[in-house]
Amino acid sequence: MNSIPEDEITALSETTEQLKFHDTDNNNDESAKVRPTLNREVLVVENNGIKVCYDGRAKSKSLCRTTVATRSFDTLYVPILIERPATICASGDFLAYLEQFLNAPEDVQLAILDCSAQPLDSPMGQSLVEPAKVLFLLEVIDDFDLIHRLLSIYATNAHQYKEDDDGGIGCLPLFGSKMNHSCDGGNVRYLSQSSIDGCVEYTVTKPIQKGDIVSVTYLTDLFETPTPERRQILFDTKHFWCECDRCNGPDYCRFLPCPECSKFIACVYAQNSSDHPLWKCPTCDLDSDDNDHLIVLERQMEQTLTMMERSVQKETTNFNRIPEEVTPADLKEVVQECSEKLSPTHYLTMKALRLLVTVCTCSAYVQTKRLVVRGGWTNHQILAYHRAGVQASFRSIAACECVAAGCPGCTLLVTAGSGEGKTSKGGTAADMFPHAPLFDRAAPVHRACEELTKYLPPHYWPSYTVTIFTRYQPLLHVMFGRAAMEEIETKLLPWNQASCLPCGTVWSGSL
Known part of the structure; x- marks a missing residue:
């Protein structure tokens, strides 16, 4: 569902819809107090061609509200929307969030209450009951249901505004939070830093035609995460089952070699169920009933990596000693094994690469600290750790580009992982x-190049x-x-x- 015909769109911005101040599912007299006409663009600074609409074809009520382009965008990296967040506070500081809500103008309060929220009886909603009780006892707001709903709105829609050592700063963009999610990265990217001070920006990353749904991604590490895991994260945090094209198509994070002809085959899921992975080879007609050994192969590699991950987490907790249980050499072997037995782009191969980066970074840091104490600065071993970590990062970036393109892995991946510059x-x-570069991988490229030049x-x-x-x-x-x-x-x-x-x-x- 990438675009909506104009005659099937009901534009919310053109309606005179009114919103009840309290929970809209509550029909008591107090909650039925009607407020002025809702303005979803109350904090928008620059709207270059996007509107909020109802899509009557959506499979669920929670997905029927979406954002649609009102014109075409052929030029990339231009802002489609700039707005001031309704609230900005430390992540998890619900008291500051509620105080900002109470101090906001009435039209901003209405727009906040218009934001989607998870059902209060969902796992996420239930996890917010205790914080809501505390805030109710503090008499921040004298309506427990309203507090609970506001916390659910924040948990569902908050964006990262800034990073810091205390968990980061979160913000609540009112218009931008209406954008749908897509597991292919979407056609728009959220940026916490705008050319206008204090604002957040959504910039075009792919060509958009008039009538196209404007989408972002709610997830990180999109192309390292298989379909079942992505869907579960979205269900747990946003309370919807993703039906985007990527989730309904082949899972390119789970390419495996056909045991008959050795060609890579992508995973699909039986009856759109993530619980039943199938591999059917179009070349030699490997039947999906013969998949048991492929599933066993995946599980064996996953168990190996899970044990190694636990050891790495234990050994790199405080960066005081070089990891000994799992070394860079051990992880290089596992990366090679995953590449050969699974595929260079398999999510377990990329998981092994992430662990390799972590262990190399920790080893280089500890070795450098020891050397500085003795009056030195670096040596060949430290340089080798940094180089191996950067190579693993670059290989992971290339693998993600392949996944996005539906490719089981280019020659680059084998050479980049094991070669020493040959x-x-x-x-x-x-x-x-x-393949095309990915916005999703720009930050890892930046980190790797920073380490490399430093x-x-x-x-x-x-x-x-x-x-x-x-x-x-x-x-x-x-x-x-x-x-x-x-x-x-x-x-x-x-x-x-x-x-x-x-x-x-x-x-x-x-x-």
């Missing part, structure tokens, strides 16, 4: 990275470093701003198309 001359960026001399960089960075440069400018990228650009870009004097390899050419 290259074939003459390749181009298009040969190395045939801790590694250029001759330790993977040869494809500058290529990856320049591919993501436009996305990084949008996410972090041009000024924030200047230091990294100053260090990386001079090496663009630079060649190794002994062998002539072009650094940004090919692996």
Whole structure:
């Protein structure tokens, strides 16, 4: 459901709908107090072509409200919406949130109450009962049901505004919170930093035609997460069962090799049920009834990784010693095993890569701290840890690009994971990275390039470093701003198309 015909749309902005101040499901006289006409754009600073609509074709009432483009957007990375959040407070600081609600103008209060909320008897709703009781006893608001609903609204719609050491700052955008979710990343990206101070921004990341549904993603690590896990997270946190095209299609996070012809086959789910994974090979007609050994293979690898993950979490709790139970060498072997037995883009392969990054980071930090005490700064082993971590990050980024494109893994993934900069001359960026960069992976690219330029001399960089960075440069400018990228650009870009004097390899050419 990517677009809605204009004659099937009822635009909420054109109605004179009125909203009851208290819970709309409560029909007592006090809650039936009618307020002025609802204005969902009360805090919108700039609307460049988007409106809230009802879609009568939606399968559930909770999904019938959506946002639709009122014009086409062919230019990327331009704002489609800029608005001031209704509330801004530390994550979990419900007292500050309610105080801001009470101090807000009446039209803002109405727009807050218009936001979607999970049912109060849902698991999320039940988890908010105790905080609501405390706030009721503090007499913040003298209506327990209203407090409970407001907390559910915040838990369902809050966006991250800033990161800090105490858990971050959350905000509640009124208009932007109406945007639907899509597991393919959507066609719009939420940015907590806008060109207008204090505002949040939604920027276009894919071409949008007039009438298209404007969607964002509610999740992180989209392309490292299989369909059942994504759906469960969304159900637990947002109380809906995702029916987007990606969730209803093949699960490219679970490519497995056909035991007969060795070609990779994507996972599908029986009768749209995430509990019954099936692999059916179109080449050799492997029947879905023969899938038991594939499921066993996945479970065996998952059990191995789960045990390793527990050990890593235990050993990296306080970064005081180098992990010994699970070493970078151990994880490199597991990454290779997952790639060969499952696929280079399988979610378990990417989980192993994440663990490898964590262990390399911890090992480099502890080794550096010990060396500094003795008056040193770095050594070959520390550089090797940093390099291995960056390589694992880059490999994971490339794998996510493959998943988004429905690809079981390009040649790049094998070389990037195990090679030490061995290259074939003459390749181009298009040969190395045939798929489009992802907004979802821009932040990991930024982290990897920061680590690389801070801790590694250029001759330790993977040869494809500058290529990856320049591919993501436009996305990084949008996410972090041009000024924030200047230091990294100053260090990386001079090496663009630079060649190794002994062998002539072009650094940004090919692996």
